[in-house]
Amino acid sequence: MTTMSTTLPIPFNRAAITGREPAYVQEAIASGHLSGDGPFTKRCHGMLEAITGAPRVLLTTSCTHALEMSMLLADVAAGDEVICPAFTFVSSVNAFVLRGARPVFVDVRPDTLNLDERLLEAAITPRTRAILVVHYAGVGSDMTAIMAIAQRHGIVVVEDNAHGLFASLGGRALGSFGAMSALSFHETKNLTCGEGGALVINDPALAERAEIIREKGTNRARFFRGQVDKYTWVDVGSSYLPSEMLAAYLCAQLEARDTIQARRQAIWSTYDTALEPWAESRGFRRPIVPASATHPAHIYYLLAPSLDVRTRLISHLRANGITAAFHYQPLHLSDMGLESGGRPGQCPVTEDVSDRLLRLPLFFQLGDDDQTRIVDALHAFTG
Numbered sequence: 238m239t240t241m242s243t244t245l246p247i248p249f250n251r252a253a254i255t256g257r258e259p260a261y262v263q264e265a266i267a268s269g270h271l272s273g274d275g276p277f278t279k280r281c282h283g284m285l286e287a288i289t290g291a292p293r294v295l296l297t298t299s300c301t302h303a304l305e306m307s308m309l310l311a312d313v314a315a316g317d318e319v320i321c322p323a324f325t326f327v328s329s330v331n332a333f334v335l336r337g338a339r340p341v342f343v344d345v346r347p348d349t350l351n352l353d354e355r356l357l358e359a360a361i362t363p364r365t366r367a368i369l370v371v372h373y374a375g376v377g378s379d380m381t382a383i384m385a386i387a388q389r390h391g392i393v394v395v396e397d398n399a400h401g402l403f404a405s406l407g408g409r410a411l412g413s414f415g416a417m418s419a420l421s422f423h424e425t426k427n428l429t430c431g432e433g434g435a436l437v438i439n440d441p442a443l444a445e446r447a448e449i450i451r452e453k454g455t456n457r458a459r460f461f462r463g464q465v466d467k468y469t470w471v472d473v474g475s476s477y478l479p480s481e482m483l484a485a486y487l488c489a490q491l492e493a494r495d496t497i498q499a500r501r502q503a504i505w506s507t508y509d510t511a512l513e514p515w516a517e518s519r520g521f522r523r524p525i526v527p528a529s530a531t532h533p534a535h536i537y538y539l540l541a542p543s544l545d546v547r548t549r550l551i552s553h554l555r556a557n558g559i560t561a562a563f564h565y566q567p568l569h570l571s572d573m574g575l576e577s578g579g580r581p582g583q584c585p586v587t588e589d590v591s592d593r594l595l596r597l598p599l600f601f602q603l604g605d606d607d608q609t610r611i612v613d614a615l616h617a618f619t620g
Contacts, residue, residue: 247611249560252424252431253601255493261485273478274458277485281435284491285420288402289410291437293444295451296484297477300399300421300434304332306477307395307417307436308367309450310443313338317366322352323569323584324591325371329397330568338366340577342569344584348525350594351378353586357386365390370415371397374536376526377406380414395419398437402427403498403533416440422487427501427535428494430487433479450474498533500601504608505534508597511612512539519618520546537597538564544592549620551595557614562596 265277278296285294297303313319315337321329323342330340341360346353350373357368368387370378387394394415398404402420404411412418417440422433436451438444448458454474459465490497509523516523520542526532541547547563554561567587569579581588597611 244558246558247560247598247603247607248600249562249596249598250425251600251602252429253427253490253497255489255496255601257489257492258486261489262482265481265485268481270481273480273484275481275484277481277488278479280488281484281491284488285435285437288491288494289418289437290413291439292441293438293447295436295438295447295477296479296487297434297436297451298479299328299432300397300419300423301328301332302475302477303419303434303436304328304369304395304397305335305475306447306450307419308333308336308338309473310417310447311367311393311395313366316364318362318364319367319369320352320357320360320365321369321568322371323567323574323579323587324350324373324565325397325568326399326565327568327571329369329371330573333367333369334573334577339364340568340574341365342574342577342579342584344586345373345590347586347590349373349376349378349527350590351376352383354379354382354386357383361386361390361392365392367393367395369395369397371399372401372404372411374524374538375401375404375411375533376524377401377404377411377530380406384414399423399426399434400535401533403494405531407529412437413439416443422490427497427533428487428490430479430483430490433483433487446472451477497601501534501599504599504603505532505537507608508537508599508612512615515616534599537599539595539597540590541593541595546620547593547595550615550618553618553620554611554614557610559611559614560598563591564594564596565591567591 313333313336317338318341319333319338320341324345396412396415396418398412398418399421401411418437420435422430449472454472457468460468522540568574
């Protein structure tokens with residue numbers, strides 16, 4: 238996709254729109270079925286199950302809510318511990334802190350920025366209930382090692398795959414390794430409906446209870462399938478269903494996934510090729526993708542030599558009308574993280590990369606000329 242040259246500001250992100258979204262939303266409105274689990278929701282479920290290979294996928298109102306559901310399904314309770322990387326978004330941790338569990342922060346690898354599996358076993362205690370794995374930028378964590386450790390200790394694994402739809406590891410879909418995984422359709426993600434998510438259920442034994450939890454703790458889904466003559470409250474739960482209008486928007490995005498992904502991959506690859514000599518000469522590090530992994534072109538980031546250089550580069554790009562963004566702050570050093578036992582120096586890689594990471598604009602509508610402008614602005618940086 239090539240666009241005319243422009244001097245307009247280049248945002249960090251712009252939600253994708255491919256053409257059918259307004260028509261599908263209007264169709265949902267005209268149908269009169271605005272609540273969840275209507276025809277568009279079912280179409281989304283079918284496409285996501287085909288993409289992920291999972292026996293069951295359920296749309297949710299957010300990835301956060303999908304993670305909350307996963308913790309309910311894993312029976313995480315007060316006094317339990319859940320291991321998670323310190324370099325992640327707060328939703329990953331809130332999902333089990335809400336259940337009264339304590340986060341046990343583990344540092345990330347310096348190459349992929351994913352949970353360092355070499356530190357995992359030392360973090361396990363008799364109270365460990367779950368391991369929450371986050372696939373940063375859609376590049377897979379070492380799931381072979383993580384799953385082997387989890388199985389040895391009888392611990393459930395949940396994948397926060399908010400970045401990783403369409404990615405793979407060893408030829409296997411990312412998000413298919415743990416008992417469950419969570420997807421995000423927030424406006425910053427490759428596919429979006431503004432706010433939304435999905436719970437991917439890899440263990441078929443969890444599917445029926447997941448439906449109940451998602452439907453306010455009732456067996457309403459069984460009632461609509463004619464399996465019971467009335468539905469009632471049978472378990473804990475909440476209202477995790479997105480509206481049919483959101484599902485309609487997402488349905489259009491899923492149908493256009495090949496077009497969206499092809500464009501994002503082209504942008505990611507252009508950055509990586511165009512910036513290789515510049516990054517090496519200026520002491521910046523580009524993303525590292527292991528040979529066994531494919532990524533979904535969700536994030537293109539650079540690691541600056543220092544916090545000071547990153548700060549000056551962000552200002553330089555802003556002066557050229559380009560918005561670039563840093564990312565996660567170390568969770569173990571947040572107010573809540575410190576209350577949970579976090580301490581400075583506990584996760585040195587997280588603390589280092591958090592100060593140096595810079596994300597470049599990457600979205601479906603980013604034109605070739607605008608990307609050239611971004612690359613030229615980076616080449617012109619003398620910091």
